Amino acid sequence: xxxxxxxxxxxxxxxxxxxxxxxxxxxxxxxxxxxxxxxxxxxxxxxxxxxxxxxxxxxxxxxxxxxxxxxxxxxxxxxxxxxxxxxxxxxxxxxxxxxxxxxxxxxxxxxxxxxxxxxxxxxxxxxxxxxxxxxxxxxxxxxxxxxxxxxxxxxxxxxxxxxxxxxxxxxxxxxxxxxxxxxxxxxxxxxxxxxxxxxxxxxxxxxxxxxxxxxxxxxxxxxxxxxxxxxxxxxxxxxxxxxxxxxxxxxxxxxxxxxxxxxxxxxxxxxxxxxxxxxxxxxxxxxxxxxxxxxxxxxxxxxxxxxxxxxxxxxxxxxxxxxxxxxxxxxxxxxxxxxxxxxxxxxxxxxxxxxxx
Numbered sequence: 001x002x003x004x005x006x007x008x009x010x011x012x013x014x015x016x017x018x019x020x021x022x023x024x025x026x027x028x029x030x031x032x033x034x035x036x037x038x039x040x041x042x043x044x045x046x047x048x049x050x051x052x053x054x055x056x057x058x059x060x061x062x063x064x065x066x067x068x069x070x071x072x073x074x075x076x077x078x079x080x081x082x083x084x085x086x087x088x089x090x091x092x093x094x095x096x097x098x099x100x101x102x103x104x105x106x107x108x109x110x111x112x113x114x115x116x117x118x119x120x121x122x123x124x125x126x127x128x129x130x131x132x133x134x135x136x137x138x139x140x141x142x143x144x145x146x147x148x149x150x151x152x153x154x155x156x157x158x159x160x161x162x163x164x165x166x167x168x169x170x171x172x173x174x175x176x177x178x179x180x181x182x183x184x185x186x187x188x189x190x191x192x193x194x195x196x197x198x199x200x201x202x203x204x205x206x207x208x209x210x211x212x213x214x215x216x217x218x219x220x221x222x223x224x225x226x227x228x229x230x231x232x233x234x235x236x237x238x239x240x241x242x243x244x245x246x247x248x249x250x251x252x253x254x255x256x257x258x259x260x261x262x263x264x265x266x267x268x269x270x271x272x273x274x275x276x277x278x279x280x281x282x283x284x285x286x287x288x289x290x291x292x293x294x295x296x297x298x299x300x301x302x303x304x305x306x307x308x309x310x311x312x313x314x315x316x317x318x319x320x321x322x323x324x325x326x327x328x329x330x331x332x333x334x335x336x337x338x339x340x341x342x343x344x345x346x347x348x349x350x351x352x353x354x355x356x357x
Contacts, residue, residue: 001234001266001336010141014050015042018057019146025064026089027123027130027157034126035064036325038150042133043332048313049320056323059357070094074159084119084162093156100148105138106271112155113268113276117283119162124194124254125261125287127158129329132264135271163195165286169203173210177232177239180207180285181258184292194254197294204289208232208281226274229281230266236281237263240288241337244330245345250297252352256330258291263333306343315346322350323357 018041027035037060041053067090074082074095082088099108109131120128131154138147174180187200240259248255262284269277306315312335319331327349334346 001237001338010045010050012045012050014053015045015137015141016144016146018045018053019150021057022064023146023149023153024067026067027127027153028086028089029063029065032086032123034123036126036329037064038153039126039130039133040325040328042137043328044320046136047316047320047332047335049316052320056320056357059323060325067093079159083115083159084122086160089156089160092159093153096152096155096159097149100152105143105148105151109135109151109155109268109271110273110276112159113272114279116155116158116162117279118164119158120261120265120283120287121165121198121290122158122161122163125257125264125291127154127161128287129257129260129264130154130157132267136267139270163198165198165290166201168201168286171203171205173206175209177207177236178243180205181239181243181288181292184289184296186296186298187293190295194294198290201290201293204286204293207285224278226277229278230269233262233266233269233277233281233284236285236288237266237333238337238342240292241330241334241345242341243292245303245341245348246300247296248345248348248352249301251295252349253326254291254295256326256333256349258288260329260333261287261291263336303344303348306340306347310343312338312343315343318350319346321357322353322355324353324355327353 019038022035022037022041025035029035037057040060041057044050044053044056068087070090071087072082072091074088074091079095082091096108116128122128131151134147134150134154138151141147172183174183183205185203187197189200190197237259240262244255244259265280265284269280272280316331316335319327322328330349331346334342
């Protein structure tokens with residue numbers, strides 16, 4: 001992945017101010033639509049757009065709703081019955097605020113990551129994406145009260161919306177991530193919302209391939225090797241980002257998550273114990289494949305290449321001026337991937353999603 005376009009950690013305090021503004025609001029609106037503001041402002045600050053963050057938030061404010069009322073306290077004894085109960089969003093957030101106040105945030109994350117990972121499809125993958133943005137800041141800029149509180153909000157949202165995928169049959173294996181995404185079967189009925197679409201899933205291609213481990217010249221590292229898992233995850237993010245350019249016309253908003261969800265997992269890996277990297281890859285593949293099956297159109301479309309000489313900074317500036325939250329987040333992922341194909345995909349998101357500023 002390309003880190004050359006990343007700016008230095010923000011020292012203006014803008015992100016912390018924005019997070020403090022946002023933490024009185026809930027993670028959803030209109031019953032289930034996600035609050036994208038914490039993720040978008042993190043990307044804006046990350047890419048040198050801090051001066052415009054509060055103006056962007058002022059515009060986004062109309063989409064925010066107050067944090068719901070508390071229901072019943074989540075405790076170490078009753079958390080299993082509260083998992084996946086959206087009425088408990090405030091309860092879960094309070095639980096993780098207590099947990100991160102009493103223990104290092106990495107310890108809390110490592111404990112809860114394997115519990116939450118089977119429900120990675122929660123909230124159309126927005127909770128894991130929110131966690132990934134937060135962890136990136138914690139790792140790059142250090143911890144303080146607003147950033148740790150943001151992790152509590154992201155984990156609380158994920159726990160409340162926890163949604164495992166239906167049982168899936170292993171289909172024919174694919175050699176690479178791009179081929180695997182191409183081989184994902186579309187769900188039969190793409191007319192409903194994401195929960196209805198995910199309920200139609202029956203199987204995914206086997207990816208990554210499970211390598212041969214017997215002794216001999218063809219021996220390769222096992223699939224559980226953490227470094228191999230990370231490399232495969234980078235491959236998946238790259239393939240999903242590139243694929244967006246040709247297939248985004250099917251659903252320009254929802255298909256961004258085929259790339260941004262696995263990228264959130266990739267961003268979180270350095271904060272996790274290495275034994276969690278391989279299961280994280282498997283969950284990221286399931287999330288990307290699920291979004292692809294639910295929203296990909298039947299056929300690709302032509303799209304223009306990125307103009308020669310256009311820099312990543314200029315592309316992100318266009319996304320910031322465009323203002324759409326999904327466009328900002330997808331462009332952020334495209335800059336992680338780097339290269340002309342990823343920039344073309346980012347420009348495609350700017351083209352297809354309606355501007356809001």
